[in-house]
Each structure stands twice: as structure tokens, then as C-alpha cells.
Amino acid sequence: MARVVVNVMLKPEILDPQGRAVQGALGRLGLTGVTDVRQGKQFVIDLDGELDAHRSATLDKLAGELLSNPVIEDFTLTVSD
Amino acid sequence: MPSAQPDLEQPFAELGLKPDEYERIKEILGRRPTSSELAMYSVMWSEHCSYKSSKVHLRQFGEKAPKTDALLVGIGENAGVVDIGQGWAVTFKVESHNHPSYVEPYQGAATGVGGIVRDIISMGARPLAIMDPLRFGAANAPDTHRVLPGVIAGVGGYGNCLGLPNIGGELVFDESYAGNPLVNALCVGSMRHEDIHLASAKGVGNLVVLYGARTGGDGIGGVSVLASETFDADGPAKRPSVQVGDPFMEKLLIEATLEVLHAGLVEGIQDLGGAGISCATSELASNGEGGMHVWLDRVPLRDASLSPEEILMSESQERMCAIVTPGHIDAFMEICAKWDVEAVVIGEVTDTGKLVVQWHGEEIVNVPPRTVAHEGPVYERPYHRPSWQDALQANEPTASVIPRPESGEQLKETLLQLIGSPNLASKTWVTSQYDRYVLGNTVLAQPEDTGMIRIDEETGLGVAIATDCNARFTKLDPYNGAKLALAESYRNVSVSGAIPLAVTNCLNFGSPEDPEVMWQFAEATRGLADGCLELGVPVTGGNVSFYNQTGETAILPTPVVGVLGVIDDVERRTPMAWNKDSDGELIYVLGDTSDEFGGSEWAHIHGHLGGMPPKVDLQREKLLSEILVAASRDGMITAAHDISDGGFAIAIAEMAMRAGTGARLWIPDNIEPFIFLYAESTGRAVVVIPRSEELRFTEMCAARGLPAERVGVVDSGLGVDSGFPGEQVIVMGDYFTLTLEQLRETHEATLPAIFNS
Numbered sequence: 001m002a003r004v005v006v007n008v009m010l011k012p013e014i015l016d017p018q019g020r021a022v023q024g025a026l027g028r029l030g031l032t033g034v035t036d037v038r039q040g041k042q043f044v045i046d047l048d049g050e051l052d053a054h055r056s057a058t059l060d061k062l063a064g065e066l067l068s069n070p071v072i073e074d075f076t077l078t079v080s081d
Numbered sequence: 082m083p084s085a086q087p088d089l090e091q092p093f094a095e096l097g098l099k100p101d102e103y104e105r106i107k108e109i110l111g112r113r114p115t116s117s118e119l120a121m122y123s124v125m126w127s128e129h130c131s132y133k134s135s136k137v138h139l140r141q142f143g144e145k146a147p148k149t150d151a152l153l154v155g156i157g158e159n160a161g162v163v164d165i166g167q168g169w170a171v172t173f174k175v176e177s178h179n180h181p182s183y184v185e186p187y188q189g190a191a192t193g194v195g196g197i198v199r200d201i202i203s204m205g206a207r208p209l210a211i212m213d214p215l216r217f218g219a220a221n222a223p224d225t226h227r228v229l230p231g232v233i234a235g236v237g238g239y240g241n242c243l244g245l246p247n248i249g250g251e252l253v254f255d256e257s258y259a260g261n262p263l264v265n266a267l268c269v270g271s272m273r274h275e276d277i278h279l280a281s282a283k284g285v286g287n288l289v290v291l292y293g294a295r296t297g298g299d300g301i302g303g304v305s306v307l308a309s310e311t312f313d314a315d316g317p318a319k320r321p322s323v324q325v326g327d328p329f330m331e332k333l334l335i336e337a338t339l340e341v342l343h344a345g346l347v348e349g350i351q352d353l354g355g356a357g358i359s360c361a362t363s364e365l366a367s368n369g370e371g372g373m374h375v376w377l378d379r380v381p382l383r384d385a386s387l388s389p390e391e392i393l394m395s396e397s398q399e400r401m402c403a404i405v406t407p408g409h410i411d412a413f414m415e416i417c418a419k420w421d422v423e424a425v426v427i428g429e430v431t432d433t434g435k436l437v438v439q440w441h442g443e444e445i446v447n448v449p450p451r452t453v454a455h456e457g458p459v460y461e462r463p464y465h466r467p468s469w470q471d472a473l474q475a476n477e478p479t480a481s482v483i484p485r486p487e488s489g490e491q492l493k494e495t496l497l498q499l500i501g502s503p504n505l506a507s508k509t510w511v512t513s514q515y516d517r518y519v520l521g522n523t524v525l526a527q528p529e530d531t532g533m534i535r536i537d538e539e540t541g542l543g544v545a546i547a548t549d550c551n552a553r554f555t556k557l558d559p560y561n562g563a564k565l566a567l568a569e570s571y572r573n574v575s576v577s578g579a580i581p582l583a584v585t586n587c588l589n590f591g592s593p594e595d596p597e598v599m600w601q602f603a604e605a606t607r608g609l610a611d612g613c614l615e616l617g618v619p620v621t622g623g624n625v626s627f628y629n630q631t632g633e634t635a636i637l638p639t640p641v642v643g644v645l646g647v648i649d650d651v652e653r654r655t656p657m658a659w660n661k662d663s664d665g666e667l668i669y670v671l672g673d674t675s676d677e678f679g680g681s682e683w684a685h686i687h688g689h690l691g692g693m694p695p696k697v698d699l700q701r702e703k704l705l706s707e708i709l710v711a712a713s714r715d716g717m718i719t720a721a722h723d724i725s726d727g728g729f730a731i732a733i734a735e736m737a738m739r740a741g742t743g744a745r746l747w748i749p750d751n752i753e754p755f756i757f758l759y760a761e762s763t764g765r766a767v768v769v770i771p772r773s774e775e776l777r778f779t780e781m782c783a784a785r786g787l788p789a790e791r792v793g794v795v796d797s798g799l800g801v802d803s804g805f806p807g808e809q810v811i812v813m814g815d816y817f818t819l820t821l822e823q824l825r826e827t828h829e830a831t832l833p834a835i836f837n838s
Contacts, residue, residue: 013298013384015397017327071185072323 002051004059008068008075009040043067051079091116096123102458109452117438117445120390121453124356125363128627131457134593135625138603141610142620149619151582154277160200161621162277163583165647167542170274172204175214175267175548175587175643177626181300182264184323186231190264191239191326195398197268198243199352202335203401205278205342206270209522210534211240213250213266214548214587214641218259220503220835225254228262230836236266237514242328243335246523247515248532251548251641254503255685260631265587265641269546271536278342280351282369282404282430287348289362289373289428290410292417293334293400296357297383300324300396330399330422337420338401346413349404359393359453361402362428363436366450369404372431373450375438379427389440404430464599474557476691478684485755492754493817495683497827499727499759500734502686506831524651528739530573530723531646533654541650547573548644551726552637553680554694559604563640564612564697568763569725570644571616575706576721576766578655578713579646584613586623586642591635593627601638602627609640615699618644655713657722658739659769659795666719667775668744668793670729671705671782672765674757681761682727701764704787709766711781717774724765730758732767733793733811734824743800743809743821746793754816769795 010016016038023037043063047055060077068075093103096119106114106122114122128134143155153170154162160174178193194211201208213236217225240247250267282289300323341347349369351361358380366373377389387395405413410426417424431437436453438446476482486495499505508527517526524543525533533545549569555562567584574581586609591598613620629636648654659666678684679692712718720740724732737744748754770778782789800808800820809821 014323015294015297015299015325015327015383017325017329020327021329069185072188072325 002047003080004045004047004051005078005080006043006045006063006067006075007040008073009038010072011074014072091119093119093123096120097127098123102126105458110448115445117390117393118448120394121359121363121446121448124359124394125453126457128593130356130360132625133458134460134462134627135588135602136459137461138606139625141606142613145610145614146619147614147617149617152619152621153274154204155621160204161583161585162204163621163645164274165536165542165544165582167537167540168274169271169536169542170277171269171271171536171544171645172201172206173267173269173546173585173643173645174200174622175265175585175641176200176624177587177589178264178266179262179589179626179629181324182232183228183260183262186228187235187238188323188325190232190235192324192398193264193266194236194239195326195328195331196354197266198245198331198335199354199401201268201270202338203278203280203350203352204270204272205276206272207339208245208268208270208335209520210246210248210532211266211268212248212532212546212548213264215251215265216253216255216258216263216639218254218262219256220254222259224259226836232262232264233511233514239326239328241516243332244519246517246519246526248517248523248526248534249547252508252511255552255637257634257636261629261636263589263629263636263639265589267546267548267585267643269544269645276342278347278350280365280368281349282365282373283348284406285370285430285432286407287430288405288407288410288426289375289430290403290405290413290424291380291400291427292337292403292422292424294327294330294397295381295383295423296387296392296395296397296400298387298391298395299398301391301394324396324398326398333420333422334399334401337417337422340416341403341413344412344416346405346409347403348406351402353400353402355396357393357395357397363450363453365402365404366436367454370430370432371450372433373428373436374431375428377427377438377440377445379425381423381425389445462593462599464596464603466600467597473691474693478678478689478692483684483687483689487755489816492758493819495759496730496734496819498686499682499731500824501827501831502682503831503835504682504685505727505731507829508832509829510832510836524654525577525656528735529577529657531577531579533577533579533648533651535651541652543648543651545574545577545579545646545648546643548641549573550639550641551680552639553685553690555601555605555638555640556690557680557692557694559601559638560608561697562638562694563605563608564699565694565763566640566642567609567612567616567644568697568699568702569723570642571618571702571706572723572766574644574646575709576655576657576723577648578653578710579648580710581616581618581644581646581706583645584618584620584642586620586640588623588625589629589636589639589641590627591630595635598635605638605640609642612699616703653713653716655709655718655721657720658736659720659742660740661742663719663740663742663769663795664797665772666795667770667772667791668746668795669768669770669789670765670792671708671768671787671789672701672762673788674729674752674760674762674765676756677760677762681759683759695761695763698764704785705764705766708782708785708787712768712778717778718768718770720769722767724767725761725763728759728761729767736767737811737821738825738828741809741821742795742797743811744793745796745799745812747814748816749790749792
């Protein structure tokens with residue numbers, strides 16, 4: 001069993017309207033000093049068996065093509081057991 | 082004065098400037114430009130902003146403009162303004178966002194909508210509705226599958242969040258758009274006459290206010306790099322940071338802008354689109370007193386690491402620039418604060434004739450603004466008739482080239498094939514993603530011929546808008562193809578009962594550096610200008626998009642033409658289809674039908690493009706329009722539908738499906754059934770007439786010299802006799818019978834089958 005976690009975030013230079021809205025709401029609801037909020041998404045992928053080199057490469061490719069939009073998003077991929 | 086390192090090579094070529102353009106900048110300034118000046122000139126002198134290749138041809142729209150009292154503001158402003166009576170004016174414009182939509186379909190399309198909406202509000206008008214003429218590669222191509230869903234979602238997402246109805250447009254598939262989709266967006270807005278505003282910076286000492294979203298790294302170089310260079314065949318290699326739209330911010334911007342305008346707090350106003358602050362400051366200064374002083378470090382930033390060059394070029398969305406007198410500034414700021422819109426004074430109007438930009442005390446720009454905004458390079462690009470044009474025109478789709486259906490069964494199959502082909506199939510899959518009725522003023526929307534909205538709830542005054550272009554016609558004959566696009570759009574407005582008043586256009590072409598593409602452009606603009614003069618409808622503005630090609634292959638020349646018409650009372654509009662009470666009403670075809678299949682949908686589904694497009698007769702179009710408007714006004718007709726793509730058979734099928742009631746039709750004796758059913762001769766419409774009005778209507782047509790032929794009758798009771806008990810059917814003489822169910826299944830299955838997988 002292997003567990004792979006892919007975190008997808010908008011690239012830093014890309015406007016994040018949702019993050020901005022959350023930032024505004026945090027301020028209105030009493031949290032002071034919020035300078036920035038960025039919102040992303042997380043994929044938790046469980047795999048049967050070992051994460052061999054081939055599957056790892058496939059995952060890396062799909063994380064860039066399917067799970068994230070390479071034009072506006074970056075992703076990080078971490079493996080945990 | 083900024084001193085640079087004189088030996089350092091300046092990256093003018095990377096910024097899209099040609100060596101002679103760079104030399105000219107040095108000549109204007111009498112020195113090397115600073116890097117900020119270079120950034121400014123490069124974006125403002127790009128094809129997209131300067132119209133350097135198209136200007137010499139676009140002049141015709143002004144020179145050949147018909148005399149009219151309807152135009153309150155002409156070409157050159159953010160959008161033209163048309164008088165529609167009762168103290169109301171409307172403004173409308175269509176623009177392209179083709180290249181950004183290919184790179185990032187959702188955001189590209191969304192920010193296309195956002196941009197055109199800001200053009201409308203900067204004239205002082207309240208935006209009322211959106212339309213989107215779209216073109217993609219072959220429907221089943223993988224690239225179309227990647228781009229189309231994002232574009233549709235982007236158009237829908239942005240417009241729906243703003244609360245603006247999307248009332249129509251076009252969706253056309255053709256291989257030539259593979260890798261270069263066309264995403265055009267049209268917006269229409271209304272205002273009272275006294276509320277018109279112009280983009281100029283008047284009054285020395287007045288303040289320059291930047292308000293709206295903060296400035297980030299969006300689309301830096303987008304204008305010059307994205308819109309003015311062709312994509313390489315191997316995909317989007319250049320990826321500057323994509324502009325991301327925030328429709329909720331835009332909504333606040335609309336409300337804040339209209340409030341400050343109505344309160345009389347604004348001397349001049351300009352939206353920030355392509356070329357961002359460079360464009361807004363230089364155009365405002367150039368149109369006003371001639372000078373402006375800007376403190377660039379006051380611009381609120383989303384990303385503190387941006388350099389001044391980047392701030393000048395940034396295309397961050399949802400920003401506006403206003404000129405406000407010192408006495409009004411507090412009131413202006415108060416209104417912005419109320420709407421939660423950030424506003425900052427970034428500069429001051431001067432009469433020095435110079436646009437001066439300071440960055441933390443250092444002068445980084447000192448240029449005459451006219452040279453940036455209006456006196457950019459103008460090219461008389463060479464053009465010539467393509468060598469292949471004659472061969473293309475000679476290749477008519479005659480019966481020996483494509484076998485023509487003759488038997489009833491073959492004619493029926495042809496109808497099913499056409500009505501299920503991607504270009505003619507039901508567009509519900511797309512339009513159901515758009516809100517068509519929000520605001521409660523939508524009178525007609527897709528699949529009607531035209532979008533119609535009510536402007537005045539008291540009197541029922543409204544406007545109708547249609548956009549059209551059969552680019553295959555334009556490829557076969559650019560001059561007449563452009564006239565045909567105008568004619569179709571004009572006709573689509575007329576069938577609804579509205580009187581056509583004004584024209585906007587979005588001219589999408591390949592590379593202007595290719596003399597054959599340039600010829601297409603020259604011919605199409607000449608055709609459109611001549612056509613507008615003949616029909617008496619002025620061009621109020623528009624947009625040119627060049628470099629629409631992948632590798633060496635240019636798109637079909639696509640001059641999308643939008644026509645706006647006015648209707649005194651939307652209650653008396655003519656819908657496209659008959660209704661449930663129409664049993665026994667008569668179906669007439671107006672106009673002449675002949676053997677014209679060059680560039681038709683029928684030829685297209687057989688993979689053929691050649692021959693001559695249908696003949697265009699604008700005097701006939703005018704007559705047809707007058708008859709349709711008169712018939713609508715006097716209540717003589719129940720329905721009217723334009724005959725164009727796919728011919729008469731498609732028009733009838735669309736009407737019957739929309740009505741849900743069948744009809745019995747007969748084919749006139751003097752014409753080959755195939756030609757009658759599928760030819761795309763122009764200047765034609767189908768009308769449905771109550772029996773009590775038949776004489777009055779036909780006498781009017783006879784007196785005016787418009788051919789009108791009775792070809793059928795609405796009949797809900799044909800099912801039993803034709804072997805389909807309980808069903809609504811179309812009986813086409815002795816040739817074939819089709820149930821509406823069969824038609825619907827074929828018509829509605831196509832797009833979901835392709836794009837839901």
C-alpha cells in the first residue's frame with residue numbers, strides 16, 4: 001500500500017478571487033492581521049502494491065496534466081506509507 | 082532624465098518591435114528610450130493596440146459612412162453610441178479574445194467577457210446582455226475537446242456571476258480553426274442621452290484615479306507577445322502569466338462606475354484592457370489636454386515585486402481609470418469605498434504635452450502621449466489576390482462533383498444528416514450553461530434568429546442584435562462574403578420585426594504579413610464598408626484580430642458582423658416559429674431560390690469548399706427587411722425565420738421543432754426539389770401568415786416587388802394519415818415524411834454525444 005498526496009495551488013502570480021473572498025471574510029469575522037489567503041486543493045491517492053518507478057512517473061505526468069492546470073497551477077507530490 | 086547604460090542592447094525585438102519601429106522611437110524622443118518607455122511603446126504599437134496593419138483599410142468605415150442621425154458617438158471611442166429614440170441610447174461592441182482563450186480556455190473566455198463589459202460601462206452605459214460568436218476546429222478533434230468546454234464554461238461563468246443574460250451568438254466548427262479558436266464577445270448597454278461619457282483627460286490640475294482590482298503580473302506582455310505572434314505548430318510554447326478574471330469585482334466596478342458617472346463626478350473615463358496603465362494614461366492624455374503626470378509607485382499592487390515596466394504593461398482585470406476634479410475627489414472616493422472598490426489618485430492632468438511617469442522620485446517615462454497612443458506606425462502592407470483563388474472559385478459543387486440526392490429517401494437522409502451536423506445541430510448543450518433570462522428583460526434568445534432585450538419597461542422599447550458570418554463564403558470571395566455576413570445579420574434582426582440601425586464588427590484574419598491574407602482583409606473591409614453604405618447602416622466600431630493561424634495555415638477569413646436594430650414595442654416582435662394556435666396558418670417563402678451551393682453547409686458536410694458564394698443583393702435585403710418590419714408592425718404574420726445555413730428545409734425543421742406542431746409542405750413545380758430544399762440563396766425568409774391576413778400580405782409583396790410563394794400549411798393532424806398516429810410530422814410533398822421526434826433526436830444528440838464523453 002502506498003499513499004500519494006498531490007497538493008495543487010494557483011501559481012503565486014495568478015489572482016485567486018476565492019482566496020481574496022476568504023481573506024475578506026476572515027477579517028470581517030474578527031481575525032486581525034490576515035495578509036494573504038491562497039486556496040488550493042488536495043488529492044489523496046491510495047495505491048495497491050508498491051509505487052514503482054513506472055507508476056511514479058505516470059502519476060507525476062498525470063498530476064501535471066489531469067489534476068492541475070499547468071497554465072495557472074503548480075503541484076507538489078508527496079509519498080507516504 | 083533617466084540615463085541608461087548606453088552600450089546595453091535593448092530587447093526591442095523580444096518585445097515585438099521591429100528595428101525600424103525602434104529607430105522611430107529613438108527619433109521621437111531624440112534619445113534611447115528607457116526600459117519603461119520601451120515597454121510602453123512596445124505594447125501600444127503592437128498590432129492589437131495600434132491597428133497598424135488595418136488602419137488604412139478601416140478608414141473606409143468612416144469615409145463611406147451613410148448619413149444617419151442615429152449615431153451619437155462614432156468610431157474611435159471605446160464603443161459607438163446609437164440613438165434609439167425616447168431619450169434612450171445604446172452602445173454595443175464586439176471584441177476578440179482568441180489567443181488567450183487558446184492558452185487558457187476558461188480564463189481567456191471569461192476575461193474576454195469582462196473586457197467588453199468594461200468598454201460598455203466606460204461609455205456611461207449599464208451593460209444589459211452578452212453574445213458570443215465562437216469558432217472551433219472540427220467538432221470531434223481532440224484539441225476542440227480541450228478548448229471548447231473551457232471556453233463555454235468561461236463565458237457562462239463570468240456572465241452568470243455578473244448577472245448578465247447571454248442572448249445568442251454563434252458556434253461554428255471548421256478545421257481551419259484547429260489550434261486557433263475564435264472567441265469573440267459582444268456586449269450591449271443602454272443609457273439616457275445625457276449620460277454619455279468619453280475617454281479624455283480634460284482640465285489641467287484634475288486628478289487621475291485608478292480604481293478597481295489591484296495590479297498583479299497578469300498577462301504581462303500578453304498584448305504584444307500573445308495577440309501579435311502566431312502560435313507555433315507544436316503548441317503553446319509562450320506562456321506569460323494568464324489573466325484571471327474576478328466577476329464579483331467587476332460587478333462592484335460596474336455599480337461604482339455608474340454611480341460616480343451619474344453623480345457627475347467624472348470628467349473622463351477609460352477602462353484598462355490590453356496594455357493596461359500604458360494604454361489608459363496615454364490615451365486619456367492624448368485625447369485631453371495633452372499631458373499627464375503619474376506617480377507609478379502609488380499603484381496598489383497584488384505582488385510587491387513587480388517592476389515599473391511590468392506595472393505599466395500588466396493586464397490585470399477589473400480596473401478603470403477616471404479623471405476627477407479636485408473638488409469632486411472626496412465624493413468619488415466615498416462612492417468607491419461604499420462599493421468596497423479600492424481607489425487611488427495616481428496622477429494629475431497637465432498641459433505640458435508630455436506624459437511623465439515617476440517611480441519613487443525617479444523619472445522613468447517622459448514621452449509625448451500622442452506618439453504612444455495615436456501616432457504609432459501605420460503600414461500599407463502589400464497584398465495580392467492569391468494564386469489559388471481562381472481555381473477555388475472554379476471548383477463549383479456541381480452534381481458531377483458531389484452526387485445530389487434525388488429520391489424522397491435521399492432527400493430525407495440529407496435533411497437528417499444536415500440537421501445533425503455539428504454546425505446545424507441544436508446548441509442547447511452550450512446555451513443551457515448560460516443564463517439567458519436573468520434581469521427579466523430578455524425577449525428573444527437562442528435559438529431565435531436574434532437576441533432581443535427590452536430597454537424601457539414602460540414603453541416596451543427594445544433592441545435586437547444578431548451576429549453572423551459564413552467564413553466559407555468569405556474564403557471563396559472576401560468582398561462579397563463580407564457583404565453576405567452583413568446581409569445575414571441584417572436579415573436576422575429584421576425577421577424579429579426590429580429596424581436595423583447600426584453595425585459592429587470583429588475582423589478575424591491570419592497574418593497581415595502574408596500578402597494573400599492581407600488581400601482577404603482588404604477585400605472584406607471594402608465589401609463591408611460598401612455594404613453598410615448601401616444598406617444605410619453605419620459601422621459604430623469594432624475590433625481587428627490578426628495572426629489567427631497555426632504555422633503557415635491561416636484561418637478562414639472571418640469578419641463577424643453584428644447588427645443592432647430597434648423595435649418600438651417588444652410586445653409585437655415576430656418569433657421564429659409558429660405557435661399552438663397556428664393550425665391552418667399558411668407558410669410562405671419570400672425571395673428567390675437558385676442553384677447556389679458554393680460554401681454551403683451541404684457542400685461542407687461533404688468536405689467540399691469551392692465555387693462562388695450565393696449572390697448578394699442588398700437592395701433586395703432592404704426590401705425584405707421593410708416588408709418584415711411592416712408585417713410585424715401591422716400584425717400580419719405569426720412567425721418569420723431567416724433562410725441561411727442549410728437552406729429552406731433546415732429553416733422549416735427548426736421552426737417545427739421549436740413550435741412542436743407539424744406542417745404540410747409542397748415543393749414548387751418549377752424548381753428541382755434538392756435546390757429548393759437545400760440551396761443557400763440569400764435574401765429569403767419563411768413567414769407564417771394567418772389566413773385572414775393572406776391577401777393583405779401578398780398584395781403588399783406584389784406591390785413592392787418581393788416574390789412570395791405559398792409552400793405549405795401548419796397542420797397538427799397529419800400523424801394518422803402519414804402512418805405516425807399520435808405524432809407531429811412534417812410532410813414534404815410526395816417526397817418524405819419525418820416526425821418531429823425523429824428530427825429532435827438527430828438535432829439534439831450531436832453536441833452532448835461529442836462533449837459529454
